[in-house]
Amino acid sequence: MRSPLIRAAFLALPLLLGACSTQQADTDYTSVSANAFVAANYRAADALALQLRGKLSDEKPLIMATIVNIDALEQTSMLGRLVSEQLSTRLAQGGMKMLEMKLRNSVYLKRGQGELMLTREIGDVAHTHNAQAVVVGSYAETREAVFVNIKVIQPTTNLVLAGHDYVLAKEATVRSMLQSN
Numbered sequence: 001m002r003s004p005l006i007r008a009a010f011l012a013l014p015l016l017l018g019a020c021s022t023q024q025a026d027t028d029y030t031s032v033s034a035n036a037f038v039a040a041n042y043r044a045a046d047a048l049a050l051q052l053r054g055k056l057s058d059e060k061p062l063i064m065a066t067i068v069n070i071d072a073l074e075q076t077s078m079l080g081r082l083v084s085e086q087l088s089t090r091l092a093q094g095g096m097k098m099l100e101m102k103l104r105n106s107v108y109l110k111r112g113q114g115e116l117m118l119t120r121e122i123g124d125v126a127h128t129h130n131a132q133a134v135v136v137g138s139y140a141e142t143r144e145a146v147f148v149n150i151k152v153i154q155p156t157t158n159l160v161l162a163g164h165d166y167v168l169a170k171e172a173t174v175r176s177m178l179q180s181n
Contacts (some may be wrong), residue, residue, distance in 0.1 A: 024149060037173060041083055044150055044164045045090035048135070051162035052096075060132035061097040063125065064088040067148065070138040079168075079177035080139060083148060087135060099129055126155035133161060141178060145170050 056062075064087060066081040092098040126134055137150040145167050152162040168174050 037168060038086060040166055040168055042090045044148070044166050045087045046094070047164040048087075048150060048152055048162045049091060049094045049096065051164075052133075054133055055161050056096075058095075058097075059062075060130055061099040062091065062152070063099050063101060063129060063131045063134045065103035065134055065136045067137040067139055069149070070140040070149075073138070077178050079146065082177060083137070083139070084135075087137075087150065091135070099131060109156060131155065141172070142172065146174060146178070 064074050064084050067074045067083045067087075069077065069080065088098045088100075125131070132154070133152050134155055135150065135152050137148060139149070140147045146170060148166050150164050151160050153159070154161055170178075
């Protein structure tokens with residue numbers, strides 16, 4: 001017959017191992033809502049959506065352009081592309097019709113850059129896709145931070161319907177997304 005101590009150890013072993021694996025999983029996993037980068041982009045999209053209330057039709061879509069480097073408007077980075085994706089996702093979550101441009105063939109795409117739209121092209125692309133507005137933006141980096149500017153533009157008039165500025169701390173993840181591709 002086994003001693004009570006050995007029996008207790010066998011019974012406790014799965015609990016101890018389970019606690020170790022749960023602790024490891026908790027430290028390896030960061031939820032989307034807890035991530036500062038995602039949260040900043042979602043707050044920016046929410047700010048745009050709030051400003052756009054009553055200004056847009058529920059029937060026509062918006063187009064999301066890739067956020068570009070302010071010093072080189074035909075260039076972007078992983079950061080610019082990911083900010084664009086997250087803004088578009090959050091606006092869609094809020095009920096806006098977002099046109100997915102990666103599935104379109106007639107948009108100016110620069111390999112490795114994303115959906116870049118220059119001012120002279122916005123009207124043509126929006127008209128072709130029956131879009132009522134285009135979300136555009138730029139970012140500028142310093143040693144400590146990345147400054148992001150987002151605007152929603154009415155393509156037929158070039159009027160800014162909404163805008164938002166925010167700053168991302170240039171921590172390791174953000175710094176890695178700014179590296180050349």
